[in-house]
Amino acid sequence: MAILEFEKPLFEIQQKIEELKKISESSGMDVSDKIDLFEQQALEYKKELYAKLTPAQRIQIARHADRPTFLDYVKLMTTDFIELHGDREGTDDRAIIGGIAKLGNESVVIIGTQKGKTTKENLVYNFGMPQPQGYRKALRLFYHANKFNMPIVTLIDTPGAYPGMKAEETAQGTAIAENLREMAKLNVPIIAVITGEGCSGGALGLAVADRVYMLEHSYYTVISPEGCASILWRDASKADVAAEALKITSEDLLKLEIIDGIVKEPLGGAHCDYELIANNLKKTITDAINELKNYAPDKLRNDRYNKFRRMGVFCQ
Amino acid sequence: MTVKDWFEQRKKMQIARRDQDPQIDDTIGKLWVKCYNCNSQLLRKEVEENLDVCPKCNYHFRINARTRINQLFDEGTFEEMFSNITTADPLKFSDTEAYTKRISQAKAKTNMNEAVISGVGEIDGNQVAAAIMDFEFMGGSMGSVVGEKVTLIMEEALKRKIPMLAVTASGGARMQESILSLMQMAKTSCAVARLNEAGLLYITVLTEPTFGGVTASFATLGDIIIAEQDARIGFAGRRVIEQTIRQSLPADFQTANYLMKYGQIDMISSRAELKSTISKIINLHKK
CATH class of the missing domain: 3.90.226.10 (2-enoyl-CoA Hydratase; Chain A, domain 1)
Structure with a gap:
């Protein structure tokens, strides 16, 4: 597993404890009480470390190579998943995957951006950066959910919509805009979760939802801190400063009333315990669906409109 | 200058101009402006009366x-x-x-x-x-x-x-x-x-x-x-x-x-x- 820069001291302590264990085994000396103490201290240190992460360090966790992907969550949270491919206009964008599945007792349409864990996989999934055709596939699946009265779940982990020549030629902006507008019209509950990176319009294009949640260490922003730094500071190396200024953590967004809740991650980040994070996520989503499915379509649409209508801070 | 150099230079100039803000250049005095597109010197009043469109090349400012x-x-x-x-x-x-x-x-x-x-x-x-x-x-x-x-x-x-x-x-x-x-x-x-x-x-x-x-x-x-x-x-x-x-x-x-x-x-x-x-x-x- 990849070790992040700020985790190195912790990793070294853990290595020392392992060495100590080996020595005590081979020499027959019983130092188990010492080892227990050290392990306790290491755990305390770990808790402290993760309680005080800077936004830039949180981003490293959100971008961790081993972070669970959309397909991991689908596998761990749902049963009978059937992928539905293609935008019906010539393309099956692999950066957005969608299908139907059972989440608990509920049939849902589940859609998400997909990242890879290896370079080879990332080339297939384009690093989780959708083309317009991905958003159009998602829209087609939104309509499917609407037609068959199934709740929609979207899981978002994207560095942004792909900035490419073909993407522009096939109207990236329009594809995202149409999703924003059409999601407002849907009659079924929509639950969106930022699971890793939630960058810009590329994330929002799947997130005009009745409930929006973030995993604890995910981030959600108008522009990547690197992009912001190079534009406003004219210096990409100021990304850490920009990450601080942009207020992108789950706690910031909860405080700003942009999201409805935070899904707690295991100590060390979601990649440390797939089962645990999938269970936490599943519970959050199921609770939301159970509440929202009591509402009539008119109320759902009105509440969704008012939810986004309220967002923004200005003087009057 | 070789022909190749000339083409290189031309290309560079085109890129430089493309990255420039496509704005009317009004740094050359109160009465006159310069068109970004065709480089013509134009009377400011004439441009304004023409809906801020260049009277020479029809470029829209x-x-x-x-x-x-x-x-x-x-x-x-x-x-x-x-x-x-x-x-x-x-x-x-x-x-x-x-x-x-x-x-x-x-x-x-x-x-x-x-x-x-x-x-x-x-x-x-x-x-x-x-x-x-x-x-x-x-x-x-x-x-x-x-x-x-x-x-x-x-x-x-x-x-x-x-x-x-x-x-x-x-x-x-x-x-x-x-x-x-x-x-x-x-x-x-x-x-x-x-x-x-x-x-x-x-x-x-x-x-x-x-x-x-x-x-x-x-x-x-x-x-x-x-x-x-x-x-x-x-x-x-x-x-x-x-x-x-x-x-x-x-x-x-x-x-x-x-x-x-x-x-x-x-x-x-x-x-x-x-x-x-x-x-x-x-x-x-x-x-």
């Missing part, structure tokens, strides 16, 4: 929101609304300069209080609700105020059951309000959904330049989408794309003509014909 309103609406009919809504600094944002300072500089420079003017006016006698953006105010970026004023005027169109017109000019979402700016894309697009459901006509005019979060929200959601001649329109910026794909892009990339070729807009209109085009469209949709 950027114009501000108030000039646009004067060109599009019947004289004296436009009434600005919601101008009491002004910028806050919810994140206490500061980059190389404080956001509050950037705002006061923009206000002083443009004599506007934000990057959009909302209001209701008449176009050839038809009442129209309109949001007119101004690129000079912080690059026409959309923060909470722009999002709110665009949404409010769409709700006004709903109330009065009149057509809605948006004239866009924007570099995208305003970074200084971070996530709140992103959410304005959702808010304005949800308001367009309501216009759609009420069967009201929504026309958008994309002008030089329209990019990012504005392209990816209310700008491209018009029932009819008009691009003004010489406008550049896109989602991602040219340089970002070039860095990503590591190849240079065609010269006409993201121009109105380019978007027309790829079926993204209904038409391109010259500035001179814009008012009559909008007017015709409104009349054709009258019941």
Whole structure:
């Protein structure tokens, strides 16, 4: 597993404890009480470390190579998943995957951006950066959910919509805009979760939802801190400063009333315990669906409109 | 100089010019200006009388929101609304300069209080609700105020059951309000959904330049989408794309003509014909 820069001291302590264990085994000396103490201290240190992460360090966790992907969550949270491919206009964008599945007792349409864990996989999934055709596939699946009265779940982990020549030629902006507008019209509950990176319009294009949640260490922003730094500071190396200024953590967004809740991650980040994070996520989503499915379509649409209508801070 | 060098130099000059702001050069005195496109020296008065279009090469210069309103609406009919809504600094944002300072500089420079003017006016006698953006105010970026004023005027169109017109000019979402700016894309697009459901006509005019979060929200959601001649329109910026794909892009990339070729807009209109085009469209949709 990849070790992040700020985790190195912790990793070294853990290595020392392992060495100590080996020595005590081979020499027959019983130092188990010492080892227990050290392990306790290491755990305390770990808790402290993760309680005080800077936004830039949180981003490293959100971008961790081993972070669970959309397909991991689908596998761990749902049963009978059937992928539905293609935008019906010539393309099956692999950066957005969608299908139907059972989440608990509920049939849902589940859609998400997909990242890879290896370079080879990332080339297939384009690093989780959708083309317009991905958003159009998602829209087609939104309509499917609407037609068959199934709740929609979207899981978002994207560095942004792909900035490419073909993407522009096939109207990236329009594809995202149409999703924003059409999601407002849907009659079924929509639950969106930022699971890793939630960058810009590329994330929002799947997130005009009745409930929006973030995993604890995910981030959600108008522009990547690197992009912001190079534009406003004219210096990409100021990304850490920009990450601080942009207020992108789950706690910031909860405080700003942009999201409805935070899904707690295991100590060390979601990649440390797939089962645990999938269970936490599943519970959050199921609770939301159970509440929202009591509402009539008119109320759902009105509440969704008012939810986004309220967002923004200005003087009057 | 070899022929090869000459071509190299020419190419460099073209790139340099392309990266230049496509603006009228008014640094050469009060009476004269220089055209960005054809380099002609022009009398300022002559350009202004020609709707800020170059009389020599027909290049359309950027114009501000108030000039646009004067060109599009019947004289004296436009009434600005919601101008009491002004910028806050919810994140206490500061980059190389404080956001509050950037705002006061923009206000002083443009004599506007934000990057959009909302209001209701008449176009050839038809009442129209309109949001007119101004690129000079912080690059026409959309923060909470722009999002709110665009949404409010769409709700006004709903109330009065009149057509809605948006004239866009924007570099995208305003970074200084971070996530709140992103959410304005959702808010304005949800308001367009309501216009759609009420069967009201929504026309958008994309002008030089329209990019990012504005392209990816209310700008491209018009029932009819008009691009003004010489406008550049896109989602991602040219340089970002070039860095990503590591190849240079065609010269006409993201121009109105380019978007027309790829079926993204209904038409391109010259500035001179814009008012009559909008007017015709409104009349054709009258019941």
